[in-house]
Amino acid sequence: MILEVQHETFLEYSEPVTESVAEVRMEPVSDDDQSCCSFHLAIGPQTPMFRYTDGFGNRVHHYTLVPPHAQTRVLAASVVETHPKPRDLASSRATYPLNLDTADLEVLGFLQMRGPVRHTPLLQPLLAAVRPSNGMRISDFVLQVCHYINGHFTYAKAVTAASSPIDDVLEKGKGVCQDFAHLMIAVLRSYGIPARYVSGYIHRANKESQSHAWCEVWLPDRGWIGFDPTHDQVVTETFVKVAFGRDFTDVTPNRGIYRGQATETISVRVATRALEKLPKLSWQEQLPTLDVPLTTVLCNTNHLDDHSDEQVDRQQQQQQQQ
Amino acid sequence: MSETVLDAPTVNGYFKGYAQREAYDEMFDRDMRPRPHYEVLYQRLQGLPPEEFRRRKAMTDLSMLQEGVGFTVYRQEEGIERVWPMDPVPRIIPASEWKIIESGLVQRLTTLNLFLKDLYHDQFILRDRIIDPRLIYEGGYFRREFMGAKVPRDIYVHICGTDLIRDENGQYLVLEDNCRTPSGVSYMLTNRQVLKRVFPLIFEQYGVRATDDYPAALLDVLKYIAPRGNPDPTVVLLTPGIYNSAYFEHSYLAMRMGINLVEGRDLVVDQNCVWMRTTRGLRRVDVIYRRIDDDFLDPLTFRSDSMLGVPGLVNVYRAGQVALANSIGTGIADDKGIYPFVPDMIRYYLKQEPILASVETFRPVVKSQLSHILANLDKLVVKTVNESGGYGMLIGPASTAAQQAEFADKVRAHPRDFIAQPTVPLSQHPTYVDGQLEGRHVDLRPFILCGEKITVVPGALTRVALPRGSLVVNSSQGGGSKDTWVLADDGEKVS
Numbered sequence: 001m002i003l004e005v006q007h008e009t010f011l012e013y014s015e016p017v018t019e020s021v022a023e024v025r026m027e028p029v030s031d032d033d034q035s036c037c038s039f040h041l042a043i044g045p046q047t048p049m050f051r052y053t054d055g056f057g058n059r060v061h062h063y064t065l066v067p068p069h070a071q072t073r074v075l076a077a078s079v080v081e082t083h084p085k086p087r088d089l090a091s092s093r094a095t096y097p098l099n100l101d102t103a104d105l106e107v108l109g110f111l112q113m114r115g116p117v118r119h120t121p122l123l124q125p126l127l128a129a130v131r132p133s134n135g136m137r138i139s140d141f142v143l144q145v146c147h148y149i150n151g152h153f154t155y156a157k158a159v160t161a162a163s164s165p166i167d168d169v170l171e172k173g174k175g176v177c178q179d180f181a182h183l184m185i186a187v188l189r190s191y192g193i194p195a196r197y198v199s200g201y202i203h204r205a206n207k208e209s210q211s212h213a214w215c216e217v218w219l220p221d222r223g224w225i226g227f228d229p230t231h232d233q234v235v236t237e238t239f240v241k242v243a244f245g246r247d248f249t250d251v252t253p254n255r256g257i258y259r260g261q262a263t264e265t266i267s268v269r270v271a272t273r274a275l276e277k278l279p280k281l282s283w284q285e286q287l288p289t290l291d292v293p294l295t296t297v298l299c300n301t302n303h304l305d306d307h308s309d310e311q312v313d314r315q316q317q318q319q320q321q322q
Numbered sequence: 323m324s325e326t327v328l329d330a331p332t333v334n335g336y337f338k339g340y341a342q343r344e345a346y347d348e349m350f351d352r353d354m355r356p357r358p359h360y361e362v363l364y365q366r367l368q369g370l371p372p373e374e375f376r377r378r379k380a381m382t383d384l385s386m387l388q389e390g391v392g393f394t395v396y397r398q399e400e401g402i403e404r405v406w407p408m409d410p411v412p413r414i415i416p417a418s419e420w421k422i423i424e425s426g427l428v429q430r431l432t433t434l435n436l437f438l439k440d441l442y443h444d445q446f447i448l449r450d451r452i453i454d455p456r457l458i459y460e461g462g463y464f465r466r467e468f469m470g471a472k473v474p475r476d477i478y479v480h481i482c483g484t485d486l487i488r489d490e491n492g493q494y495l496v497l498e499d500n501c502r503t504p505s506g507v508s509y510m511l512t513n514r515q516v517l518k519r520v521f522p523l524i525f526e527q528y529g530v531r532a533t534d535d536y537p538a539a540l541l542d543v544l545k546y547i548a549p550r551g552n553p554d555p556t557v558v559l560l561t562p563g564i565y566n567s568a569y570f571e572h573s574y575l576a577m578r579m580g581i582n583l584v585e586g587r588d589l590v591v592d593q594n595c596v597w598m599r600t601t602r603g604l605r606r607v608d609v610i611y612r613r614i615d616d617d618f619l620d621p622l623t624f625r626s627d628s629m630l631g632v633p634g635l636v637n638v639y640r641a642g643q644v645a646l647a648n649s650i651g652t653g654i655a656d657d658k659g660i661y662p663f664v665p666d667m668i669r670y671y672l673k674q675e676p677i678l679a680s681v682e683t684f685r686p687v688v689k690s691q692l693s694h695i696l697a698n699l700d701k702l703v704v705k706t707v708n709e710s711g712g713y714g715m716l717i718g719p720a721s722t723a724a725q726q727a728e729f730a731d732k733v734r735a736h737p738r739d740f741i742a743q744p745t746v747p748l749s750q751h752p753t754y755v756d757g758q759l760e761g762r763h764v765d766l767r768p769f770i771l772c773g774e775k776i777t778v779v780p781g782a783l784t785r786v787a788l789p790r791g792s793l794v795v796n797s798s799q800g801g802g803s804k805d806t807w808v809l810a811d812d813g814e815k816v817s
Contacts, residue, residue, distance in 0.1 A: 019590055019592075019633070021591055021622055021633040021634035022622075023622060023637065048593060048594070050594045050637070050641065052637065052640055052641065053470065054467055055465075055466055055467040055468055055469035055470055055471070056466075056467070062634070062637050064591055064592045064593070064634060066590070066592045105445055105448055105449060105455050108455045108456055108459055109455075109459045109466055111456065111459070112456075112459055112460050245467075246466070250467060255622060255626075256622070257621050257622055257626070257633045311629060312563065312565075312629050312630070313563075313565045315562065315618060315628065315629055315630050316562040316563040316564070316565035316566045316630065317565050317566065317567070318618075319503070319562050319566055319567075319568075319613075319614060319615050319618065320502065320503070320615055321505060321567055321568065322483065322500035322502055322503055322504045322505060322656075
């Protein structure tokens with residue numbers, strides 16, 4: 001499937017700010033299951049863009065805007081051909097508990113509870129409800145966890161925050177794709193199964209497109225396989241993968257900080273389109289107009305000047321003495 | 323614990339009632355004969371009238387106050403600055419002993435830098451299962467996101483402070499490495515200046531190696547790692563600010579090196595470079611000697627609530643447009659949970675046997691060792707792997723049953739976060755206490771620099787536990803310090 005993705009982000013400030021420093025993870029990956037044929041990133045006001053590959057292999061772009069500015073627009077557009085390999089889950093012979101003594105290093109880094117995927121007593125009932133028996137096939141177990149989370153938690157916006165640990169979704173029973181993915185990762189890691197967080201997009205014909213998050217699970221005889229607890233399914237050709245990490249904090253699509261007293265409002269719109277064939281190389285000059293509405297996703301005051309002297313003093317003291 | 327008070331005719335004056343327990347004594351052998359390199363000091367001290375000794379001690383205190391040698395004690399309600407108490411009786415290390423220490427430390431830092439380079443790139447040591455990869459990934463100071471990033475000249479730890487102790491037999495043991503932001507070198511330097519004034523004649527009688535060179539040597543290291551081989555780079559020292567307990571040291575070193583002392587807000591990132599705000603506009607910065615923890619260094623990459631860091635700094639570092647000392651993610655090399663593997667690392671990377679021994683260490687993640695730890699909590703020292711400054715410790719012999727039970731629970735719940743070691747009776751050294759000299763426990767922190775080559779300043783910070791019987795030497799826990807004399811020879815023949 002050939003998909004065109006446009007992801008537009010508006011950052012608006014209540015008054016001009018200076019020294020914005022930001023990095024974005026929006027360039028889709030090229031791997032066995034998809035090919036990023038074209039990627040285009042534009043920032044307004046115009047400023048030089050730099051790029052690096054992070055420790056997971058994700059492509060990161062970063063920029064600074066030092067002079068005063070009251071608005072920033074980030075447009076990421078890509079053409080991705082998805083061609084997921086058939087995943088014969090049914091014949092996977094991996095059983096619980098997994099023996100990881102000889103597993104690849106790349107796998108062992110996705111077993112630890114950290115950041116939002118943290119140990120919490122609230123997780124215990126969920127762990128008890130899905131507890132695998134010895135000898136149970138991992139693939140069955142993963143599908144069961146995916147199904148259970150989908151059935152017992154409600155998809156609802158504005159209940160949890162981008163920085164929410166799994167405690168929030170567990171307590172409220174509601175959350176968004178990010179929370180569902182974190183929850184599934186927490187359950188799998190608790191049972192010694194490597195799981196990682198994926199950010200990307202999902203294309204749904206005739207439905208609103210959106211940024212999406214799901215998780216990938218490692219099966220010794222199948223490698224990493226994507227599962228989407230929000231839709232209770234295995235990942236298909238309608239999923240576009242952008243970045244992966246241990247949890248959301250490793251792959252935040254847009255992360256920034258600025259100087260000034262202003263309040264920041266972030267609005268986003270995403271549009272995906274299935275194409276018949278690959279477009280011309282100059283495709284980014286003729287991108288279709290985005291006619292989907294902007295959604296305000298966040299109001300924050302994550303600026304450097306919003307701190308009291310006492311907070312600064314405390315941090316100065318907080319440094320470890322060696 | 324038997325106490326033998328030796329009151330031989332030779333041992334009187336200030337040493338009347340001087341007690342040796344099982345610990346090694348730096349000045350005396352078991353028969354209370356001064357060791358050869360202490361002979362002169364011993365005679366001179368004995369010859370001092372009590373009034374004169376008292377005057378010299380007062381001079382020491384006054385000098386420390388005037389030098390402004392302070393440090394800050396955290397976790398206490400009242401005032402912040404406190405004068406770092408210095409004991410006027412110097413600790414002496416003969417040349418032959420120092421040679422072993424020096425070569426052992428060079429071997430160790432060489433290894434730790436190879437380890438960090440390996441860990442953040444190919445991970446051979448994990449692939450070969452010399453260390454269980456899970457230990458690394460569970461380490462709080464391992465920066466997974468920093469993997470694959472190239473650092474200038476492949477050096478991760480440029481400044482290291484390694485703590486050594488001596489066991490009952492006088493053998494030096496490595497207690498821990500400090501590979502993140504080790505402090506204390508300013509005390510080493512000021513202690514020397516003060517002691518030269520307090521005991522000028524005694525000092526002259528010994529061939530003591532100079533330490534004054536340290537700031538210049540440090541600046542050489544910082545310039546060596548400058549981007550693009552710039553021979554005249556702009557170097558700055560980045561401090562958390564005046565409320566940090568080591569602020570005295572930050573300002574002292576910046577002044578001695580003749581570089582700018584800056585806080586995070588003095589720097590700004592633009593065009594993938596770091597700039598310093600000056601009265602004449604922005605000036606490009608090439609090298610940053612940072613004394614801020616990783617977590618607070620860059621709110622864009624690490625803790626977003628940090629007000630001390632420089633947003634975007636890590637990306638500039640990644641791009642090779644600014645150098646940092648020490649590098650990012652070095653904390654995994656001084657993680658106490660990784661410490662027991664350093665001898666294996668030395669064998670793995672250098673194909674050598676460790677020159678300096680380590681303290682026997684039990685790891686609760688190993689089931690058999692966990693039961694040993696739980697059964698011996700009253701004898702062992704239990705440490706939190708990621709704490710420093712003497713916080714988060716249980717000293718078995720000095721603890722209550724309730725404290726032991728509390729640690730048992732913690733160790734069971736989070737085995738990766740703890741290690742346990744036998745209680746080593748740190749060596750003791752004569753220390754001036756109320757007009758007498760009494761034995762007090764000491765450790766030794768030499769400072770190692772890694773630039774074009776690895777050098778160890780011929781000197782060290784000797785920390786002394788001032789309360790009688792205490793084994794905790796940390797400044798934050800009632801410790802003091804001593805000037806440390808590394809001799810050019812073995813000190814046996816003195817003019």
